[in-house]
Amino acid sequence: MRAMKARVYVSFKPSVLDPQGQTIHHALNGLGHAEIEDVRQGKYFEITMRGATDRERARQELDQIARDVLSNPVIEDYRIEVLE
C-alpha cells in the first residue's frame, strides 16, 4: 500500500504580531547581520498518509485537518503541499 507525504505550513496572519520572530530579528541584527529586515516564525507538519491514492481526496482531508486541528483560523493562515 502506497504512502503519500504532505506538508502543512501554518503561519500567523500578516496582521498578527509575531514577538518570537521579532526577538530573532533583533538578535540577528545584534550579531552583525544588519541586512536582515524581518523574521516571521511559523510551524510545519510533515504528514504521512497510508493508502492514500487519490490526491484530490487527500488534499480535502488535509484541508479539514489543517483548519480544525493544526491551525487557529482566527489568527493563522495555512498552506498545504502534497509531495508524492
Added chain:
Amino acid sequence: MRAMKARVYVSFKPSVLDPQGQTIHHALNGLGHAEIEDVRQGKYFEITMRGATDRERARQELDQIARDVLSNPVIEDYRIEVLE
C-alpha cells in the same frame, strides 16, 4: 533597494523522537483520520533581507544563521529556500 525573501525550515533529525508530532498523530487517529500514519512537527522562518542582490552570498549568510541561531545541529536538520 530590492528585498530578498527566504525560508529556513528546521526539523528534528529522523533519529530524534518528536512527542508533539506523536500526540497530534494519535489525536488525528482518534478523530477518525485513520489513514494518518505519521506526523512530524517542525518550524520555519520567513526571512526578508534588505539590499541582498547576490543570491549565492545571501544563501551563505542564511546557512550561517540557520546553523548558529535558528537550529540546534545536534538534534535538528535545516533546509534553506531562497524565494526571490
